[in-house]
Amino acid sequence: MQLFYNPNISENDTSFKFDKDESKHIAKVLRKKEGDILHITNGKGWLFTAEITIAEQKNCVVNITSKNFRPKQNYNLHLAVAPTKMNDRYEWFLEKATEIGINTITPIICDHSERKVVKTERFEKIIQSAMKQSLQCYLPKLNTPMLFKDFIKQEFNSQNFIAHCEETDKKSLKSQLAPKADYTILIGPEGDFSVKEIEIALQHNFIPVTLGNTRLRTETAAIAACHSVAFLNE
Secondary structure (H helix, E strand, O other), X not given: OOEEEOOOOOOOOXXXXXXXXXXXXXXXXXXXXXXXXXXXXXXXXXXXXXXEEEEEOOEEEEEEEEEEEOOOOOOEEEEEEXXXXXXXXXXXXXXXXXXXXXXXXXXXXXXXXXXXXXXXXXXXXHHHHHHHHOOXXXXXEEOOOEEHHHHOOOOOOOEEEEEOOOOOOOEEHHHHOOOOOEEEEEEOOOOOOOHHHHHHHHHOOOEEEEOOOOOOOHHHHHHHHHHHHHHHOO
């Protein structure tokens, strides 16, 4: 099944008209014709089955033949991950985390961050593509990048963890996770969180954790945390 994404389609719609760019993609690139069936999600849990009634490059229209609401996963995962020096590494994390299952992502700018400016337009497209590829009906939310000091001041109704490499007393993440819960996990930059940032996190009741016996890259640590949560909640 090939899944299309359009945030503007609603469960109340009986037909839907794609914009010019997506119409061109469907009619010209994919060579879809009248009578072909499309599967569409709005990223809010709805899966629509639709039949193409008009297949023109500037005007593709479908008739919605069925709709199905898919419930959310039984946990909520928010990963706050420092941007990597090389954008492609962060993009890899976004893709794989979306495939595994994640709800919210916040890029956090830390004391040791080598990348201080983050443009999220391409990130959004990667998340959308990964959602479609993995046939999911919920689009993860990508927040605006924030300074660590601002992020940590927020109220979190979740289990809160900070993964770092300092030689201090830490618990294994998998031993601390409660099933079917909300989680917020902090992953630092290539140079790790600063000692001050770790202290601030602890003051805000974040639990220091380790993700294994080896030192992981930022993007690998984020995926390890994401998979640990998903595996627990299978």
